[in-house]
Amino acid sequence: MRILLLICIISASFNSRSDLGETILWGTKQLEWTDFKGLPDMSFPSAAVSACVLHMELSDSTSHLANARIETLFRKNASWVKSKNNILLLHESGHFNIAELFARKLRAKLASKTFRAYNYDREVMNLYNQSNAEMEKYQDQYDRETDFSRNTSMQNAWQTRISSELSSLSGNSNVKVLLRLRN
Numbered sequence: 001m002r003i004l005l006l007i008c009i010i011s012a013s014f015n016s017r018s019d020l021g022e023t024i025l026w027g028t029k030q031l032e033w034t035d036f037k038g039l040p041d042m043s044f045p046s047a048a049v050s051a052c053v054l055h056m057e058l059s060d061s062t063s064h065l066a067n068a069r070i071e072t073l074f075r076k077n078a079s080w081v082k083s084k085n086n087i088l089l090l091h092e093s094g095h096f097n098i099a100e101l102f103a104r105k106l107r108a109k110l111a112s113k114t115f116r117a118y119n120y121d122r123e124v125m126n127l128y129n130q131s132n133a134e135m136e137k138y139q140d141q142y143d144r145e146t147d148f149s150r151n152t153s154m155q156n157a158w159q160t161r162i163s164s165e166l167s168s169l170s171g172n173s174n175v176k177v178l179l180r181l182r183n
Contacts, residue, residue, distance in 0.1 A: 026072035038080035051078035052099035091149030
């Protein structure tokens with residue numbers, strides 16, 4: 001059994017990874033403005049948009065184990081920028097880092113539970129929905145408190161906060177999670 005789930009910063013989406021287009025896996029490189037390949041939405045008030053996605057695949061392994069793979073991806077063709085500066089790039093990178101933070105939190109939740117084998121996918125979906133809602137609130141708080149990067153002292157404080165939280169969850173940086181199942 002294979003289930004594909006996506007958590008998007010703005011909304012939930014259920015597609016296969018190939019439907020996401022060109023992506024960057026979190027941790028493989030620093031974002032650069034050349035990674036923002038989408039066409040800007042001039043009616044949108046933001047100077048830039050980062051399309052960050054948590055991509056999760058579930059697969060049965062045995063009657064008592066299943067596998068989850070949770071990756072944080074940056075969608076190049078869905079991300080765009082109107083005006084470029086270093087502080088804004090740092091802010092947009094913060095969105096990508098926040099997505100990874102919530103991927104780690106989800107990995108930790110999944111690894112700490114034992115699921116019922118007959119409906120583990122529904123239980124995982126409940127945790128997914130919970131994580132998605134929490135991430136959206138956190139992303140909104142980040143934008144609000146940093147004033148979308150314009151408040152540089154708050155931007156610096158948030159960068160420190162995000163780095164600290166990622167470090168505290170470094171044990172959950174492996175994209176693979178073994179799920180324990182019971183009958």
